[in-house]
Amino acid sequence: MNKYNLNNSYKAVVIGGSAGSFQGIVKILSQLPKNFPLPIIMCLHRLKHVRNGFVEALSIKSVVQVSEPYDKEPIKKGAVYLAPSNYHLSVELGNYFALSTEEMINNSRPAIDITLGTAAYVYRDKLIGILLSGANRDGGLGMKYIKDKGGLTLVQEPAECMIDTMPKAAMALTQIDHVMKVDEIVDFLKELDRQYK
Amino acid sequence: MVQDIDIADLKRITELIQKKHGYDFRNYAMSSFKRRMLRILELKSMSVEALIKKLTEQPTFIDEFLDELTVNVTEMFRDPSFWRILRDEIIPGIQLNHKEFKIWHAGCSSGEEVFSMAILLKEMGILDQVTTIATDLDVNILEKAKSGSYPIKNMELNEKNYIRYEGKKSLKDYYKEENGRAVFDKDLVKNVSFRKHDLVTGEIFNKFDLILCRNVMIYFNQSLQNDVLKKFHESLFKYGYLAIGSKESLIWCDIASKFIVVNNEEKVYKKIKD
Numbered sequence: 001m002n003k004y005n006l007n008n009s010y011k012a013v014v015i016g017g018s019a020g021s022f023q024g025i026v027k028i029l030s031q032l033p034k035n036f037p038l039p040i041i042m043c044l045h046r047l048k049h050v051r052n053g054f055v056e057a058l059s060i061k062s063v064v065q066v067s068e069p070y071d072k073e074p075i076k077k078g079a080v081y082l083a084p085s086n087y088h089l090s091v092e093l094g095n096y097f098a099l100s101t102e103e104m105i106n107n108s109r110p111a112i113d114i115t116l117g118t119a120a121y122v123y124r125d126k127l128i129g130i131l132l133s134g135a136n137r138d139g140g141l142g143m144k145y146i147k148d149k150g151g152l153t154l155v156q157e158p159a160e161c162m163i164d165t166m167p168k169a170a171m172a173l174t175q176i177d178h179v180m181k182v183d184e185i186v187d188f189l190k191e192l193d194r195q196y197k
Numbered sequence: 198m199v200q201d202i203d204i205a206d207l208k209r210i211t212e213l214i215q216k217k218h219g220y221d222f223r224n225y226a227m228s229s230f231k232r233r234m235l236r237i238l239e240l241k242s243m244s245v246e247a248l249i250k251k252l253t254e255q256p257t258f259i260d261e262f263l264d265e266l267t268v269n270v271t272e273m274f275r276d277p278s279f280w281r282i283l284r285d286e287i288i289p290g291i292q293l294n295h296k297e298f299k300i301w302h303a304g305c306s307s308g309e310e311v312f313s314m315a316i317l318l319k320e321m322g323i324l325d326q327v328t329t330i331a332t333d334l335d336v337n338i339l340e341k342a343k344s345g346s347y348p349i350k351n352m353e354l355n356e357k358n359y360i361r362y363e364g365k366k367s368l369k370d371y372y373k374e375e376n377g378r379a380v381f382d383k384d385l386v387k388n389v390s391f392r393k394h395d396l397v398t399g400e401i402f403n404k405f406d407l408i409l410c411r412n413v414m415i416y417f418n419q420s421l422q423n424d425v426l427k428k429f430h431e432s433l434f435k436y437g438y439l440a441i442g443s444k445e446s447l448i449w450c451d452i453a454s455k456f457i458v459v460n461n462e463e464k465v466y467k468k469i470k471d
Contacts, residue, residue: 049357051276051443070446071415072226072422084444086275090228099415099444100229102268118228 004178004188008195010152011126012075012091013038014119016112016142018045018134020162024182025132029062029080031186036064037196039075041091043083043115045108045134051085058082071099083110090118106138116142125150128192130185132156134166144174154178154185202235206245210234213252218259220334221397222266224421229268237265264337268416272351273309273368274358275411276443279463281362284317287438287465291406294436297326298406301432303396304413305331308342308386309355312371314409315385320365325388330403332394343391345372345381352379396425401432408433412442419449426452433468440465 017025021044032040046054058066068084074096075081083089087099088110105111116129116139129146131139133156147153153176158164160181170176180188207230211222222230238248251258274280291298302311311331318324333339347355352368359368372379394402396413408429414422429439430452439456441464447453456466 049361051278068444070444070448071442072419072449073446087444088229090226092226092228098226098228099412099442100226100232100268101270101412101415102229102232103270114232121228 002191002195004191006188006192006195008037009126010038010128010192011123012119013040013128013130013189013192014116014142014146015040015042015130015132016044016116016134016139016166017042017132018108018112018136018138018163018166020133020135021156024156024185025058026061027182028186028189029058029064029066031190032063032080033190033193034063036078036189036193038192039077040080041075041089041115041119042066042081043089043110043112043139045110045112045136045138046085048086048109054085055082069097069099071097073097083115085110088114090114091122092118093122095122106136108136108138112139113142113145117145120145120149120151123149123151127151128154130154130156131167131170132182133161133163135163136165137169139166140169140173143170143176147174147176152177154180154188156185157181202231202238202245207231207234210245210249210252213249214259217253217256219398220259220263220395224397224418226416226418229416233266233268237262240265260336263335267306267333267335267338269306269335269338271306271309271412272358273313273355274362274364275310276463277358277361277363279411279440279443279465280313280317282460282463282465283440284321287407287440287459288317288321288323291438292323294434295406297328299403300327300329301403301405301408302329302331303394303408303410303429305333305339305342305391306335307338307347308345308391309347310409310411311342311389312345312381312385315389316359316364316368316371319385324385327388329386329389330405331389331391332396332399334393334395334397336393339391339393343386345383345386346375346378347381349374349377349379396428397421399428401428403432404434405432405437406434407438407440409440411440412445415442415445423451426450430455430468435468435471437468438465439468
């Protein structure tokens, strides 16, 4: 069964989220298939001056331990990464991360647009972008960059979002391939996983 | 990030700057370097061609260009837990060897860390025993650092960090408010020499007990990080300390074996081999 018409050419999944996305993220991570074949790179808005705790909270139920990458850390298949607090997280050509402390974008550091935009530049049409609930427009442009490079775009169904500004901003800026509830995103990732096994 | 810029154009610009002005950006991390260039083009409403023309024909434009290119976003007492470790463990460790010692702030930007350090030393009662050199390649930002004057709106965050650092006083005791700016007491930096120095092309110029270079090398690619770390290694006394950003690591660097980790959470290293 291939409901979403997927294949095994994808290289990475990026997820953006803000206010109201925590539960959705936890659900996705807790139901992730074992030995998921791709890196999952998450950029979530978070308290700027709380360095510890978030990654631990996400890891409790996650199938895979979540980690905050170091600058220039190589990106590994099957690993789950979270943008560290107070840094922008970029993907570099050569498949590794770079951090920066540049100005905030949309009042955010980490900014979802930066993570999604640099991932789109590196992975091009081999990237899947997922944008969840959130209270500002960050991530909308990032989703547009993904679509412009031929990647696949998913947003959480606005009706299910605690705050739908973020997915709606993306829908207004670019073509979204799938508008889905979190449960459907979980099914989508399971189907994706099957393409590689 | 609205428009994009070709790698070929970035190359043309970096080669021009290198030939004409002697700065070498070829080994900067590509993602952030590209964003900085796009930002400059947007700020100046310029095309790539116009920028190249201006860099070629107006020699003085380079300083303004460098000021925009380098990232100058910083805080006082950023990562308060780092500053606590510095006060409670690292500096007492240095004092076991040297009563009087030397600190290098490499890539000091607008000077927030220089002033943080001066306040820390003053509260330890050892400000007069320390010689500090603070360097940056951006001459405009060095002037700002020297002036110790920051927008008052930044002080809320700085004060919060200082409180979490558990300083002895209030940050307010160290500055006066003048025309919407917090102007810090100049006495704090009377033993600080602010100098222009480029980590990439600059020579080794002194030996230090402690080098702070936090969130600077993240703008370099790995090969350039290796080169700069070699310079830091050479610029440290044996058993001297190197502090880098909390999300930087020596793990992938050639020189890692000549250091030991003193504090992994705060990324403080100690030179153990020449």
